[in-house]
Amino acid sequence: MSSTGASVADETPSPGGRDPLSGDGAATGRLGDRIFAGATVGAGLLVVVVVVLVGIFLLAQALPALRVDQASFFTSTQWHTGSTLAFGIAGLLWATVATSIVALLVAVPFSVAIALFLTQYAPRWLSRPAAGLIDLLAAVPSIVYGLWGGYIVAGKWAPIQDGVSTVLGWIPLFAKVDGITGGSTLFFVGLVLAVMILPIITALSREIFDQTPTTHKEGAYALGATKWEMIRTAVLPFGKAGVISASMLGLGRALGETIAVMMILSGLPQGAPWTWSLFNGGATFASKIASDASEFSGGLSTGAYIAAGLVLFVLTFVVNAIARVIIDRRKAFTE
Amino acid sequence: MAKRIDVKDLDIFYGDFKAVEGVTMSVEPRSVTAFIGPSGCGKSTVLRTLNRMHEVIPGGRVEGKVLLDDQDLYAPTVDPVAVRRTVGMVFQRPNPFPTMSIKDNVAAGLKLNGVRNAKILDEVVERSLRGANLWNEVKDRLNKPGAGLSGGQQQRLCIARAIAVEPQVLLMDEPCSALDPISTLAIEELVHALKDRFTVVIVTHNMQQAARVSDRTAFFNLKATGQPGHLVEIDDTQTIFSNPTVSATEDYISGRFG
Numbered sequence: 001m002s003s004t005g006a007s008v009a010d011e012t013p014s015p016g017g018r019d020p021l022s023g024d025g026a027a028t029g030r031l032g033d034r035i036f037a038g039a040t041v042g043a044g045l046l047v048v049v050v051v052v053l054v055g056i057f058l059l060a061q062a063l064p065a066l067r068v069d070q071a072s073f074f075t076s077t078q079w080h081t082g083s084t085l086a087f088g089i090a091g092l093l094w095a096t097v098a099t100s101i102v103a104l105l106v107a108v109p110f111s112v113a114i115a116l117f118l119t120q121y122a123p124r125w126l127s128r129p130a131a132g133l134i135d136l137l138a139a140v141p142s143i144v145y146g147l148w149g150g151y152i153v154a155g156k157w158a159p160i161q162d163g164v165s166t167v168l169g170w171i172p173l174f175a176k177v178d179g180i181t182g183g184s185t186l187f188f189v190g191l192v193l194a195v196m197i198l199p200i201i202t203a204l205s206r207e208i209f210d211q212t213p214t215t216h217k218e219g220a221y222a223l224g225a226t227k228w229e230m231i232r233t234a235v236l237p238f239g240k241a242g243v244i245s246a247s248m249l250g251l252g253r254a255l256g257e258t259i260a261v262m263m264i265l266s267g268l269p270q271g272a273p274w275t276w277s278l279f280n281g282g283a284t285f286a287s288k289i290a291s292d293a294s295e296f297s298g299g300l301s302t303g304a305y306i307a308a309g310l311v312l313f314v315l316t317f318v319v320n321a322i323a324r325v326i327i328d329r330r331k332a333f334t335e
Numbered sequence: 336m337a338k339r340i341d342v343k344d345l346d347i348f349y350g351d352f353k354a355v356e357g358v359t360m361s362v363e364p365r366s367v368t369a370f371i372g373p374s375g376c377g378k379s380t381v382l383r384t385l386n387r388m389h390e391v392i393p394g395g396r397v398e399g400k401v402l403l404d405d406q407d408l409y410a411p412t413v414d415p416v417a418v419r420r421t422v423g424m425v426f427q428r429p430n431p432f433p434t435m436s437i438k439d440n441v442a443a444g445l446k447l448n449g450v451r452n453a454k455i456l457d458e459v460v461e462r463s464l465r466g467a468n469l470w471n472e473v474k475d476r477l478n479k480p481g482a483g484l485s486g487g488q489q490q491r492l493c494i495a496r497a498i499a500v501e502p503q504v505l506l507m508d509e510p511c512s513a514l515d516p517i518s519t520l521a522i523e524e525l526v527h528a529l530k531d532r533f534t535v536v537i538v539t540h541n542m543q544q545a546a547r548v549s550d551r552t553a554f555f556n557l558k559a560t561g562q563p564g565h566l567v568e569i570d571d572t573q574t575i576f577s578n579p580t581v582s583a584t585e586d587y588i589s590g591r592f593g
Contacts (some may be wrong), residue, residue: 026481124393215430219493222393223444224420233443237434 038258058310065303073307077274079288081301095186096312098253099261102190102278107198108247114198115205119212120231131206138199147259149192154183154264161185166281179269187278188263193257197250204249208242209235218235229280239325241326248323252316258286285312337364338404338421338503340385346391346563347380356563358399360553362504367526367535369572372505372555373587377564377578378538381555384534386422387415393444406419407538418474420448423502427509431481431496437464438477438494450581459499466532467495468525487518498533505529507537511544511551519574523548542588546576554584 068085071078076088104242114134118127161182168174182188216234225233268274274282283291289305296302340362347355355377362368370378383389384397387408401408408418429448431440441460442450450456460477464470469491473484481492497505507526509520526548529535539545545552554571568581579585 014372050526185359213430215428216432218388218391218424218426218498219430219432220443222386222419222424222426223447224416224418225447226416233447235430235433240434284441 016167039153054265055310055313058306058313062303062307062310065300066307069304079304081292081304083302085304087304089285089308091268091282092285092308093286093311093315094276095265095288096255096284096315098278099190099193099284100251102187102245103193103197103254104251105326106191106194107201107250108243109203110194110219111198111201111246111250112243114202115209116231116235118202118206120227120235131203134199134202134206135255138203140199141142142196142257142260143263145196145262149188149260150183153192154188157191158190161187161279172276173278175275175279177269177272177275177277177280179272180266180279180281182279184264184266184281185279186265186282189261189284192260192264193254196257196260197253200244200253201246201250204246205239205243208239208246210292212238225304241329245323245327248326250321252319252323255284255316255319256286256312257284258290262285263292264277279318285309336531337360339364340383340504340534341400341405342381345381345384345397345401347377347384347397348395349392351396353563355555356565358566360566360569360570362534362536363533363551365532366506367548368569369539369549369552370538370555371540371542371545371552371571371587372564372567374540375556375560375564376555376557378452378553378555379508380564381566382508382536382538383424385504385506386424387418388424390415399442405512413561420444420500420530421454421502422504423497423500425490425493425497425508425510428513429486429493431484431489431492432592433479433482436478436491437473437484438483440481441495441499443496448500463495463499464492466498466529467491468528469495471575485518487514487521490514490518490522491525494522495588496528496531502533504534504536507535509538509540512540519544539542542576546572552576554579554581556583 014322065085065087066073069088070084070086071080071088075090076086077091078086078088079091079092080086118134122130126162147309157240162176165174165176178295212235216238217230220230220233223233261284265283265287266282268281274280285308289309292305296305342358342360342362344355345355347358358381370382372378378557380389385401385408389395389397390579397409399409403418403421407413432443435443438460439446441463442456444550445456445459450459461470461474464473465592471490472488473492490513494505494510511522514522523544526535526537530550537548539547549572551569552572552575554567554575555564556567559563567574567584568579569578575584576588579588585591
């Protein structure tokens with residue numbers, strides 16, 4: 001404000017005078033604006049370039065090994081990377097997907113139940129700190145879960161698993177495998193993974209349930225819904241897509257988990273054939289690559305592992321893409 | 336099937352805060368009663384105690400009696416869920432369930448009551464949509480999402496949803512405040528028609544609306560901010576708008592309020 005009290009608004013547009021609406025470049029051309037726009041575009045492009053480069057690197061390193069592969073890459077369960085290369089990913093893929101699915105099947109119902117409790121049932125003095133605690137759990141490093149699962153829980157789980165395979169052993173999925181103890185199976189790894197991904201799914205589900213509009217909830221109550229019926233008519237439909245995408249994020253974490261799986265999961269018994277049993281050992285993509293990393297000698301045998309890494313790369317990509325599609329679809333119907 | 340409501344010495348609380356004090360009034364069956372008054376005077380709060388929706392809010396509680404044909408809604412043996420099935424409610428903002436189709440929205444209350452028979456559901460859906468003057472507009476798209484309708488249609492869908500369970504009383508909490516004048520007119524005509532079958536209580540900010548749709552009008556006021564609201568008077572709508580007993584009512588209605 002000038003000492004005379006005149007402002008831009010007082011200036012009348014006149015020929016030769018300054019038109020208050022004429023651009024002085026302030027809105028679009030400022031240097032700071034351009035630098036910031038350039039920086040954000042650059043950062044965005046960089047991410048895309050890095051991802052593409054990783055993909056190209058994996059593909060380029062894997063191709064030479066794939067050319068001399070003596071086994072069928074997608075259907076074989078053997079893994080020989082010695083003088084002759086004969087490797088396939090079927091066993092790794094099965095172990096990776098099976099452990100992750102077990103983890104999801106166990107974790108999602110618990111997560112949804114915990115999230116519903118925290119948002120709909122728990123009093124405020126309890127739900128706030130409990131929610132914070134869950135967020136903290138999501139940040140616990142996986143090696144801690146590996147230690148806990150492998151050295152504390154495994155022994156207690158073994159007799160339960162033996163019991164299950166005695167009763168349900170006629171189903172191939174639950175068949176008993178000689179030489180594999182209860183605490184080192186795919187199924188048990190799935191359980192530990194479930195504990196690992198539970199916090200992240202719970203935290204995201206809790207947030208989405210918390211956002212259920214009061215109008216939807218009151219609409220259900222006003223029709224004479226009980227609390228559970230209100231949850232079924234208002235909260236769950238509203239949160240469904242969010243829970244699915246949260247599960248996908250959890251799945252992504254389970255698929256790529258390395259250290260905890262490596263610590264717990266035993267290999268296939270020496271000389272025994274591969275089976276469908278969840279009570280068998282094995283290796284996931286990540287645990288296989290990590291556990292053999294010390295033996296990488298460069299060249300073709302390493303290429304076999306990189307090919308496996310490429311499949312994991314694509315797998316996680318697909319899972320995240322599905323999650324993205326579901327999130328976008330959710331946007332469409334809430335507007 | 337419409338019932339009368341008698342409110343006796345009702346105090347309404349949010350936690351320790353007394354929001355409304357000493358309400359005593361009667362609502363006749365098969366009539367429209369309008370609640371008017373300035374913002375914050377507790378008219379919506381009183382409305383929400385008539386179907387025990389008030390206690391959905393944490394800390395919400397009441398003292399006093401609300402009788403529905405001599406049955407105390409707040410008696411210890413009464414289930415609030417059952418009360419809400421008897422006393423339906425329509426809200427300020429249309430709130431159809433967004434993931435449900437038009438048909439499922441109307442049938443939602445019946446399904447909560449355990450009705451599964453497809454033929455009965457279809458009949459009730461049609462009857463309720465006709466009752467809400469919406470049938471002709473939606474009969475060809477019953478399986479489309481309810482959220483795709485216009486605001487006024489959504490509100491009539493919510494009315495259809497409320498009357499589908501055949502309540503004794505229908506509570507409406509400023510049902511037109513989010514609607515344009517034409518949709519408002521449609522709802523007001525509907526309210527006229529509804530009073531043949533239901534006891535209707537409607538909260539409104541719009542005094543012309545109260546004058547147009549209601550048989551009786553209750554005026555609520557509060558002495559000062561932070562003080563509990565109270566019922567000033569309730570009388571025939573004509574009397575309230577032409578010759579009210581209390582001068583505060585006249586001041587409010589004539590715009591000399593404040």
